[in-house]
Amino acid sequence: MDEMTSPLSPELARRFAAIVGDKYALHDQGDIEPYITERRGLWHGRTSLVLRPGSVEEVSRIMRLATETGTPVVPQSGNTGLVGGQTPDASGREIVLSLSRLNRIREIDVLSNTVTAEAGVILQSLHDAVDAVDRLFPLSLASQGSCQIGGNLSSNAGGTAVLSYGNARELCLGVEVVLPTGEVFDDLRKLKKDNTGYDLKNLFVGAEGTLGVITAAVLKLFPKPKGHEVAFVGLESPEAAFALFGLATDRAGAALTAFELIGKRPYDFTMAHGKGIARPLSEDWPWYALVQISSGRSAEDARALIEDILAAGLEAGHVGDAVIAASLAQAASFWNFREMLSDSQKPEGASIKHDISLPVASIPAFIAEAEKAVQSVSAGARVVCFGHMGDGNLHYNVSRPADGDDKAFLDLYRPMNKAVHDVVRAMNGSISAEHGIGQLKRDELLATAPPVGLDLMRRVKAAFDPAGIMNPGKVI
Structure with missing residues (x-):
């Protein structure tokens, strides 16, 4: 040994x-x-x-x-x-x-719209702290009650607000990193424009701890919106969802802060297994969308925008039915429904998960092609598709057949991944949208990434970590 x-x-x-x-x-x-x-x-x-x-x-x-x-x-x-x-x-x-x-919030600078937080700060705690000074940190995740800022940055976390605000990398202005040698790279700057050489911070954001240890970061804050409106929409197809998304983007622009796609199967699983769930619409639909408008002007402006979008969608035949949240409690209920989609899959038995991204326009075609690929690996497997359609990120999960065996299904993990990811790559998508590579996708990355890209990543790794001690066996 x-x-x-x-x-x-x-x-x-x-x-x-x-x-x-x-x-x-x-x-x-x-x-x-x-x-x-x-x-x-x-x-x-x-x-x-x-x-x-x-x-x-x-x-x-x-x-x-x-x-x-x-x-x-x-x-x-x-x-x-x-x-x-x-x-x-x-x-x-x-x-x-x-x-x-390392869980201190070192500074909240309201005038600069920044917060400097250490790696161990819990995301929800950061939300609460900046909310108290009338600011918004928009990174929003189902795990925000326990996930921490260092991990959010190391994995370049996404979440439900990427459509309008970007992922963790786009929310980070500067970092403090301890290198494998023990040297401290102090780049805790608040600059939105800085063209002095290579943007080193972005090597560490998304590197999953393979280049150094992020200990603190300067993050962007935003003014809190003056009004939010949330609607739950019933749709006939992914094509209808894409058409509604285009219409909403044209009419709302940056005020469209979320557009979540939900298939009927995850919807049904959540209705069956979710705790405290209320039925959002009176009738069932093949597909659903959760749409949020956030206005910097007023609550009335947000309401007018979402009503205009839904009315136009109904008139064009994109929308089958829709309900706008009548209260903050109902809006929270809609979002709670969305956040319970993943956990509601567990009672249905073993599942194989995919965190993929595609050009938004390719999503309807991907859904059709990927279903065929899934069935070719496991006849009767149940596709559980939902995700952040607005930024092209789908959680394309597959539950075992209703009468299937958990172990036998999980034995198909690699062929199922390959079948789905082959469709993703054929449409110029990514096999990892917001969860990272880690151990799960490392071998596939090594087998399928462009050779020059892999070589460049290895050179970077060797330069920062010549002893090979930083999170070995992850990413590359």
């Missing part, structure tokens, strides 16, 4: 623990368990040590020692990732570096 695969020695563990103090160095397997298991249970690793540093200086000392001793490090924030990027391997050699104690 060589040095890079042998378990961490007790002496080395003591040296690492001394940096953070015994209270923040976890050795007991009961304490360690939450840090080595991915929340869906698909990934489970081993480690003999979890370190919870309380300062950037401690992170720097940990990384310096890790490089000196060739000890692999797995950075982790809220452990809400879905591709195994935050989970150690089975060797027991890797240490987990939890950023959860």
Whole structure:
């Protein structure tokens, strides 16, 4: 067993623990368990040590020692990732570096519309803090009650507001990163324009902890909209949804802040298994859309815009039925329905998930072609399609046949992925839209990415992490 695969020695563990103090160095397997298991249970690793540093200086000392001793490090924030990027391997050699104690909001600058937050700040806590000063941080995720800013940036998280505000990369102005050598790259600047050489921060955003440890970031804030309106819409087809999206974009522009597509099967699963769910429309439809308008002028303006869009959609035959939320509670209920789509799939048995993106205009054709691909792998498999149609990101999940066996279906994971991803690539899409590569998609990325692109990524990795200690086995 060589040095890079042998378990961490007790002496080395003591040296690492001394940096953070015994209270923040976890050795007991009961304490360690939450840090080595991915929340869906698909990934489970081993480690003999979890370190919870309380300062950037401690992170720097940990990384310096890790490089000196060739000890692999797995950075982790809220452990809400879905591709195994935050989970150690089975060797027991890797240490987990939890950023959860770096949880200060260092500054909210209302005039500059920025917030400087550490990696361990919980996303919901950030929302609450900026809301208190009448500002909006628009990154919105189902896991926002537990996910943390460092993980959001490392995975370049998306969510439901990408259509109007962009993903995590577009919301980040500057970063503070501890490099594998222990050096601290301090780029916590608030500049919206800066053409002084390479944009280094964007190498770390989306790198899934393979180049360095993000410890803090400067993030964009926005004025809170003066009015929101949310509508639940019944549709005959994805083509009708695409037509409605085009109409809404033309009439609302940037005020269209969400356009979520929901197929009938995830809708039915949520009606059957969701807790506290109310039926949004009186009749069932083959497809649905959740549409949100946010106005910077007034509530009346938002209402007028969404009424105009829906009226035009009805007149053109794109809309079958629609209801506009009559209260904040009903609007929250519509969004709660959307957020429960994924969890409502679990009671239906094993599922194979895909987080893909496409040119928006290709979505109707993809849905038709991908259904054929799914059935060619598993006859009777049930497609559970929903997602952020406005930015081209679909969660194209597949549940086992109603009378099928979970294990037998999960044995088809790789051929099912290949069948669906082949359709994605044929339409110039991406096999990872917002969840990242991690362990789940690493082999497929290596097998299908352009050779020159892979070579460039490897060169970057080698330049930043010559010892190969940063989150090994992830991404590339």
